[in-house]
Amino acid sequence: PTMSENNEYWRFYHWGPILILSLTLFTTCTTIHMNSMWWPLSQGLGSWVNFGLIWIHVFAILYNFVVTLMVGPGLVPRKWQPKKPQDTKFLQYCQRCEGFKPPRSHHCRRCDRCVIKMDHHCPWVNNCVGWANQASFLYFLMFFLSGSVQGVFITTAALVRGLGKRYLISNNMEHLATVDLTRVSCTACIVTMGIYLGMGFAGIKLLSMQIKLIFSNKTEIERWIIKKANYRRDMLSVKKIKPFVYPYDLGWQVNYLEVFLPSGDGFSWPVLPGCNQYTLTMEQLEQKKEKRARTHSFRCTRPATGYCFPIISQGIWVCMTLPCNDDPRIVLKPGDLVLVTRAHQFWMYGERVVSEDEMVGRKKRSGPIRGWFPRGCVQIIMDEDSDAEENNERELAGG
Numbered sequence: 001p002t003m004s005e006n007n008e009y010w011r012f013y014h015w016g017p018i019l020i021l022s023l024t025l026f027t028t029c030t031t032i033h034m035n036s037m038w039w040p041l042s043q044g045l046g047s048w049v050n051f052g053l054i055w056i057h058v059f060a061i062l063y064n065f066v067v068t069l070m071v072g073p074g075l076v077p078r079k080w081q082p083k084k085p086q087d088t089k090f091l092q093y094c095q096r097c098e099g100f101k102p103p104r105s106h107h108c109r110r111c112d113r114c115v116i117k118m119d120h121h122c123p124w125v126n127n128c129v130g131w132a133n134q135a136s137f138l139y140f141l142m143f144f145l146s147g148s149v150q151g152v153f154i155t156t157a158a159l160v161r162g163l164g165k166r167y168l169i170s171n172n173m174e175h176l177a178t179v180d181l182t183r184v185s186c187t188a189c190i191v192t193m194g195i196y197l198g199m200g201f202a203g204i205k206l207l208s209m210q211i212k213l214i215f216s217n218k219t220e221i222e223r224w225i226i227k228k229a230n231y232r233r234d235m236l237s238v239k240k241i242k243p244f245v246y247p248y249d250l251g252w253q254v255n256y257l258e259v260f261l262p263s264g265d266g267f268s269w270p271v272l273p274g275c276n277q278y279t280l281t282m283e284q285l286e287q288k289k290e291k292r293a294r295t296h297s298f299r300c301t302r303p304a305t306g307y308c309f310p311i312i313s314q315g316i317w318v319c320m321t322l323p324c325n326d327d328p329r330i331v332l333k334p335g336d337l338v339l340v341t342r343a344h345q346f347w348m349y350g351e352r353v354v355s356e357d358e359m360v361g362r363k364k365r366s367g368p369i370r371g372w373f374p375r376g377c378v379q380i381i382m383d384e385d386s387d388a389e390e391n392n393e394r395e396l397a398g399g
Contacts, residue, residue, distance in 0.1 A: 008070050014126040017069060023195055028058050030185075030192040031151045034158035037179040050154075057147030064140035065125065073130025074116035074266050076105050090278035092285065095354065095369075102267045103281050104131075104248075106221055109328060109368055116266035119219040130219075131266040135259055138214065141207045148200035152193055159189045217248045217255035222280070229283050232290065244283055247275035295339040298350070298378035306331035306367060314346075314374045321346045328371035338378055348375050 011017065031054060039047045080099040082088060091100040094107050097114045101107065106118040108128050117131035129137045161168070162179035169177050181189075213219060218226070229244040248269055249255065264270075268277055303313070306329045311319045323344065330352055332338065340350035351370040357363040 008072065011069050011126040014123075016123040016126045017065075020065065020124055023199070024058070024061060026188075027151060027192045027195055028054075030188045031154055033185065034179070034189055035154050038154060038158035038161060040178070053150060054147075054154075057143055057150060060143040061140060061147055064136045064143060067136040068122075068129070068133045068140055069125045069127050071133045071136065073118060073128040073134070074132035075111075076102060076114035076116060078113075080114075087278070090281050090285070092281065092288070101281075103269060103277055104219070104222070109370075117219060118221060119213070120221070131262070134210075134214070138207070138210050138259075141203050141210065145200060145203035145207060148196040148203060152196040152200065155189050155193045155196070159186070159193070162186070162189075214259050215252040215255055217250065217258060218246070222246075222248075225280065225284060225287070228287055232287065245272065245275060245279070247271040247279040291341060292339070295341050295350070297381040298338045298340050298348070299381055300332040300334055300336040300338060300378050302377040303334065304330065304332035304373040304377040306373075310374060314376060318346045318374050318376070323347055323349070323372050328368040330369060330371040330373050331365070331367050332373055332377055337381075338373070340378075343375065346375050347372050348378065 078097050104117045107114045110121050115128045115130045119129045121128045162181035165177045309319045337353040338350045340348050342349035
């Protein structure tokens, strides 16, 4: 077992949770300090309600944050097999976990495990969002957004009253001139307002995306699979293919209950009439099959370090044209075979073919087998029909 399987507390030691907890502490302290001057508890029931809402937001944010991080999305057991051996032909095999992926499950390269109903890996909680923690993640976003609204209102009102203190006193409104601003408190108030606004807008975006996915019973990954399914039917395929029907959208009420009151085990799911448990996985297999048909074989001739900025081994121009994504970089050794599916001017994306020695465990190599690497480290494998291969390489260069 890995450290993550034995102890989930290690997930707190990451820039995402550390930043979230630090910002929450800073904004909470600033908000309470400014609120104590702007609307002190001595001013009646309304001030107590306002003060109570601050702490409700803080505890709700922290509770759902910790639940999302600690509970996790639910992991597929290593070396998982379906109950019926004949069903393996409908499923994808995960080499890293040495088992099959149940329907709606995907391998997360950051967690290095297959995740049940994986939506995405969230760096802010340093964990995936999926079957077991999607509801708590949504609650976290909701309370974070509502807390940001309350916080920006309090800090803005306190800042305005503090800046207008002289005006209030000169116009016989001393009872409102209760906010004493210093350089430190004024700076902290402005920074807190910026944090609330920035995180609030980000929360709106994330919350709207999650609500849309939940009410259609999709994940972010499945939304992309559906797009590719429609594309291959509309644009790529010459043969007539039966229209793809997404099997899990059972209506918004059932979809809602499936997330917030789950009753299944994460391995089998209720589906629409005419569909089965493997409708989606069979579409994935067909997409993988077409993808493999479009791959091109390359042989590594120069070592690829796997560094994000290989300036020493590859030069400045390669580093100036880095792929704009967070996909991993793979390590290659001379002689490695790579199946390439995407190519830029100085970079390629592909999968290193695992050798037989690696499969039996004699020569285990660490790191991902799928990702980006510098184009200058490989050469296309030429066969007798060299002209056709050269045309393929030109097509890749144009992609």
